[in-house]
Amino acid sequence: MTYKTIVAVLSAAEDAGKVTDHVLALARSTGGHVIGIHAEAPVVVTLIAPMEYPDPNAVLDLQERAQRQSREVEAAFRSRCERDDISYEWRLFTGAAGYASAGVIESARGADLVIAGQFDPDFDGPAREDIEDLLYESGRPVYLISNAPAGPEPIRKVLLAWNGSRESARAAFDALPFLTAAESVEIFTVDPPDDSTQSHDFCGAELAASLARHGVTVTVASGASHGHSVAEALNRRATEIDASLIVMGAYSHSRLRQRLFGGVTSAMMRSARVPTLMSR
Structure with a gap:
């Protein structure tokens, strides 16, 4: 593909x-x-x-x-x-x-x-x-x-935002050409759930296994927002790992709610520090 x-x-x-x-x-x-x-x-x-x-x-x-x-x-x-x-x-x-x-x-x-x-x-x-x-x-x-002045650069590292939703799954596979061409991909979850049905230690593990079968070099990580927005956490993590692309799902909530109250999608549209691929 x-x-x-x-x-x-x-x-x-x-x-x-x-x-x-x-x-x-x-x-x-x-x-x-x-x-x-x-x-x-x-x-x-x-x-x-x-x-x-x-x-x-x-x-x-x-x-x-x-x-x-x-x-x-x-x-x-x-x-x-x-x-x-x-x-x-x-x-x-x-x-x-x-x-x-x-x-x-x-x-x-x-x-x-x-x-x-x-x-x-x-x-x-x-x-x-x-x-x-x-x-x-x-x-x-x-x-x-992104609004950063840099021109097009090879995509070597990808930050794949994961929350287990339909949208994030769609984004992961829509971005597969970028993921297979990258040197490394990190599946990153902000504030992963930890309850009777799933453990934060395994969040994203099944997706990682699937991507690995496509030849993607992939790791799994998670982080806490510590009171900051998810968008801030994603941008911060992208900077930490020197990612040149963020992949994420869009509109996990209704579009009306998104427009009225904002959300991760809206924030990343304005403030993403590197190119961002979004799927709905």
Whole structure:
């Protein structure tokens, strides 16, 4: 198994080059086909008081701004793909639905992997809702590139977050191409349960045995949160073992609860220090 069809989510000119560089690094190693997608921002009509008529100049300015960004994103994507002689195609979607549109979701569902930039509130890149829509609706693993300035690097060590849930199991096997190629993988559980049905000493042991049969060099570890969030514990552990990728399940709780109260998924979307692969 390998990633042969890779969707690159290119939301803004600020992150298009970085996302494309990461996608091409993976495509070169797998011989994969890359699909660049961009959802052009809809025009927001500005009203002027007291008659509340649309300001035509403001509408034209917004249209041109959105179209200019689309052209910049496309140019950054095409130039890199042609430079590397990679099989690729470009898809532009317009409409109010953004990255939740049927065309974008259909493109993602036909891919082995979706790659996007990490949510960053400081520029007009992918919003949290954009990533959530792709993650929740596409049924495909989403690989988030961290906001750290480093470029694409070989994935030598992987931190696999494990809590025994369906989502974390899905993520582990969706990430199998990365795991088999890595030098080592650590299955890490934060605050593992210890009760009559399971012992924290064996948490992740069965998954480790299964991955080992695929040739993965895998170890099992656990740690206590000590009052900190699970996201903080995962980031801290990734730093300790010098992991270059975190693999984790998403939305162990309902999506509504996740949006209202936050959670590990939301926190990692914002604060993961290394690339993170999430599956739902």
